[in-house]
Amino acid sequence: MVELTPGERNTLIQVEERTRTVSRGAVLLREHDRMDELFVVREGMMMAYVLLDDGSRQIVRFLFPGDIFALSALVYRGSPDTVVALSTAVLSVIDRPTIARLSEEHPRLLCLLLVLNQIERVAATDRMAGLGRTSARARVATLLLDLRNRMRRADMDIDAIFPLRLTQEEIGDATGLTAVHVNRMLRQLEEDGMIARESGRVVIRDEAALARETNYVDRYNKLDLGWLPPGR
Amino acid sequence: MVELTPGERNTLIQVEERTRTVSRGAVLLREHDRMDELFVVREGMMMAYVLLDDGSRQIVRFLFPGDIFALSALVYRGSPDTVVALSTAVLSVIDRPTIARLSEEHPRLLCLLLVLNQIERVAATDRMAGLGRTSARARVATLLLDLRNRMRRADMDIDAIFPLRLTQEEIGDATGLTAVHVNRMLRQLEEDGMIARESGRVVIRDEAALARETNYVDRYNKLDLGWLPPGR
DNA sequence: CGGGCCCTTGAAGTTAGTCAAGATAAGTGG
DNA sequence: CCACTTATCTTGACTAACTTCAAGGGCCCG
Numbered sequence: 001m002v003e004l005t006p007g008e009r010n011t012l013i014q015v016e017e018r019t020r021t022v023s024r025g026a027v028l029l030r031e032h033d034r035m036d037e038l039f040v041v042r043e044g045m046m047m048a049y050v051l052l053d054d055g056s057r058q059i060v061r062f063l064f065p066g067d068i069f070a071l072s073a074l075v076y077r078g079s080p081d082t083v084v085a086l087s088t089a090v091l092s093v094i095d096r097p098t099i100a101r102l103s104e105e106h107p108r109l110l111c112l113l114l115v116l117n118q119i120e121r122v123a124a125t126d127r128m129a130g131l132g133r134t135s136a137r138a139r140v141a142t143l144l145l146d147l148r149n150r151m152r153r154a155d156m157d158i159d160a161i162f163p164l165r166l167t168q169e170e171i172g173d174a175t176g177l178t179a180v181h182v183n184r185m186l187r188q189l190e191e192d193g194m195i196a197r198e199s200g201r202v203v204i205r206d207e208a209a210l211a212r213e214t215n216y217v218d219r220y221n222k223l224d225l226g227w228l229p230p231g232r
Numbered sequence: 233m234v235e236l237t238p239g240e241r242n243t244l245i246q247v248e249e250r251t252r253t254v255s256r257g258a259v260l261l262r263e264h265d266r267m268d269e270l271f272v273v274r275e276g277m278m279m280a281y282v283l284l285d286d287g288s289r290q291i292v293r294f295l296f297p298g299d300i301f302a303l304s305a306l307v308y309r310g311s312p313d314t315v316v317a318l319s320t321a322v323l324s325v326i327d328r329p330t331i332a333r334l335s336e337e338h339p340r341l342l343c344l345l346l347v348l349n350q351i352e353r354v355a356a357t358d359r360m361a362g363l364g365r366t367s368a369r370a371r372v373a374t375l376l377l378d379l380r381n382r383m384r385r386a387d388m389d390i391d392a393i394f395p396l397r398l399t400q401e402e403i404g405d406a407t408g409l410t411a412v413h414v415n416r417m418l419r420q421l422e423e424d425g426m427i428a429r430e431s432g433r434v435v436i437r438d439e440a441a442l443a444r445e446t447n448y449v450d451r452y453n454k455l456d457l458g459w460l461p462p463g464r
Numbered sequence: 465c466g467g468g469c470c471c472t473t474g475a476a477g478t479t480a481g482t483c484a485a486g487a488t489a490a491g492t493g494g
Numbered sequence: 495c496c497a498c499t500t501a502t503c504t505t506g507a508c509t510a511a512c513t514t515c516a517a518g519g520g521c522c523c524g
Contacts, residue, residue, distance in 0.1 A: 050361050052447055058361035074343075075350045077456045080357065096459035099346075103339035104461050110342055111306075111335050117349045118307045124356040125312065129282050129290035131363035132408030136480065167502060176364030181480055183504060199489090215284055224309045227328035229336050368512070399470065410513055415472060431521095 001223055005231035008106055015102070016040060016092035022085045029083040035073045037095050041065050044089025045151075045165055048081040049173065059174035061120075062086075062147065065154040068116060074099060086165045108231045115225065123219045131176050134215065139175040140185040142214040144195065144202060149218055160204045164197075233455055234344065237463035243338055248272060248324035254317045261315040267305045269327050273297050276321025277383075277397055280313040281405065291406040293352075294318075294379065297386040300348060306331060318397045340463045347457065355451045363408050366447065371407040372417040374446040376427065376434060381450055392436045396429075 004012070019042065022028055029035055031050060046063040060081060063069055072080050073096060103110045130139050144164075152158045168186070169179040177185070189195045194210045196203040204210060236244070251274065254260055261267055263282060278295040292313060295301055304312050305328060335342045362371050376396075384390045400418070401411040409417070421427045426442045428435040436442060 050357065052361060052365055056365045058364045060357040060360050071346075072350050072354055074459065075347050075455055075457070076354070077454070080354045100339075100343065100459055100461035103335075103343050107332075107335035107339060107342065110339065110346070111332065114303075114331075114342070114346055114349065115307050117346065117353065118304050121349065121353055121356065122304055122308070122312045124353065124360065125282065125292040128292050128356065128360055128363060129284060131360060132290045132405075133284055133288045168504095169502080173364075178481055179503085180482080180505090184480090187504085222309070223307055225307070227306065227332055229332035400472095401470085411471085412473090412514080413512055416512095419472085 002112065002225055002228065008109055008231050011102070011106055011109070015094055015098055016042075018093045020091050020093055021088065022091065023088050024085055026085045027082060028085065028091075029070060029079045029081075031080070031082045032078040034077055035070055035079045036077075037093050038068060038070045038073055038099070040092040040094065041067045041069070042090040042092055043154075045086040046083055046089055047086055047170070047174075048083045050081050057173045058176070059170065060124075062150070062174070064150045068113070071113075071117065106232055108229050111228050115223070119219050119223075126215075126217060126219065129215070136175070136177050136181055137185050137188060138213050138215070139177065140171065140182060141189060141194070141210050142216045143171060143175055144189075144204070145207075145210060145214060145216050148202075148204060153220065160207070161201055162204075163200060164202045165200075234457055234460065235463075240338055240341055240463050243334070243341070247326055247330055247334070248274075250325045252323050252325055253320065254323065255320050256317055258317045259314060260317065260323075261302060261311045261313075263312070263314045264310040266309055267302055267311045268309075269325050270300060270302045270305055270331070272324040272326065273299045273301070274322040274324055275386075277318040278315055278321055279318055279402070279406075280315045282313050289405045290408070291402065293356075294382070294406070296382045300345070303345075303349065338464055340461050343460050347455070351451050351455075358447075358449060358451065361447070368407070368409050368413055369417050369420060370445050370447070371409065372403065372414060373421060373426070373442050374448045375403060375407055376421075376436070377439075377442060377446060377448050380434075380436060385452065392439070393433055394436075395432060396434045397432075 022044075028039070028046070041063050043065055046069075047059050048061040048063065048069065049057050049059040051057050061069075063083070069083060070079065099110075099113075102113075130142055134142070147164065148158065148162045151162050166174075167179070168182045171177075172179045172182045175182065186195070186197065189210070190197060192209075194204070194206045194213075196205055260271070260278070273295050275297055278301075279291050280293040280295065280301065281289050281291040283289050293301075295315075301315060302311065331342075331345075362374055366374070379396065380390065380394045383394050398406075399411070400414045403409075404411045404414045407414065418427070418429065421442070422429060424441075426436070426438045426445075428437055
C-alpha cells in the first residue's frame, strides 16, 4: 500500500527474520500468560479468543498473513486473549525493544504500525455493530464474506470458493451465536441460493445478495496515507 | 503514566494549543464526512456511533478527557462514525502533518500513541465479548461501572455517585438492547440493591456485587511500558 | 400550561437458546 | 487399512431472553 525505501525494506527483512512454525490446533499464547514478543503472520490462519467466567467463548479476531498480533505486549504483561492456529502457520517473531528502535530509526514504519492498528480498530467497531445490532443471519453472512476477502488478500487464487477452516461452534463463538443456530443460518443461506457447502469449503453463489444482507465494509480499502513522513 | 521530558512536554503543549468547544448535543463529525484532523478530549463527555441500514444505531465508544479520537483520519478520508458531545466539551485539534512531524522529532510520543491505541483495541475486544456473550443485565452493569471509572479518571471527586448523561435509549444503543429492556434491567439492578437512581444520577450501592455480575476489566491499569525508547 | 422527550409497565410476539437424539465425518490405534 | 472412538453436523421440540407494540405518566423548557 506504500512504496518502501530500500532502507525500510532491509530493516523489515531483518526484523522479520526470526520465524516460527506452529501446527494446526497449537496454542501460541494463552490468556493471562506472560508475553514479551509480537508476531506477524506470514502464512496460515489463526484466531484470538477470550473465555468468560461462565465458560463461554468469544472469538475476537481472525488472523491472516500480514496481520500483526500480540501488539498488546507493548502495553500489558499478560496476554488479553488466547491465540490458536487454525491451520499450520508461519510467524515472524519481534521483540519489544525492536519497536523502540524502529521508532527512532524509521519513523515512517512506526506510523505504518499506527495505521495498521487503526484499520483493526475500525474493523473491531464494525464487528461490535454487527454483534449489537444485526440478526444472526446477517452476522453469519458477514463472517463468510469477511473470511473470503481476507483469505483472498493472501491468496489471489481464492475467488468464490474458499476453505472454511472453522467448525460451526467456532463460527458461533465469533458471531455470538450457538452452534445449533449457526447451522440453521447456514442452511438458510444455502436454501436461499446464496452459498453452497461442500466438504469444508464454502461457495459464494450470489455475492451481491449476500452482501445485501450484511453491512460489511472492507476496511483495507480506500486508505489515504498522504500524510506519512518521508521514508528513510 | 510516563514521566515526560521537558522537550516532550513543550511539544505536547504546542500540539494541543488549538482548542475548540462544542456544546451538548452538537455533532462534531458525521459518518462518511471528510475529516483531516484528530482531536483530544480535554473536558466533557462525547460518544461515537454508527448507523446501520435499518436505522438502528450502535454506540461504539464513549470519550472522556484524555481520549484521542478521529485517529482514523490517519487512515481514511471519511469518518467511520458520528461523534456527538454528550455534555459541553473542550477539544484540542491536531492536524495530520503534526503526527508525521511528531514521529520524527519525538519517537517516544508516537510510541505512546501506539500504546493508547492498543489500550482501546483491547477495550474494544472486551466490549465485543460483552455484546456477543453476556446477558442484558451484565451488559448494563458493565456499562455503568465503566462509565463511573472513566469519569473518575478525569474527576477524582466522583466516587459511588455519578451523573449518567445518557438516556435509556442511548444505553441500549451502546449495549445492543432496546430502551425498554434497558429500563427493566436498571430496575432489576435497583431492586437488587446494587444501584440507586436519582434525577439523572446513578449511585453504586454495592460495587462488589455489581462487579460480580460483569466481566469488567479496567484496561487503563497494569500497563507495562518499560520498553519505550528514551524521550527527547 | 402545553408540547415534546423520556421513563415506566403490561401483554404479546420473535428470535435465538437449550435439550436431545441420530447421522456423518474425521481421527486413532491396532 | 480397518474398526473404533470421538468430534461435528443436523433436525425437531421446547424454552428463555429479548423485542415490539401500546398506553399512561412525569418532567423539563419554552
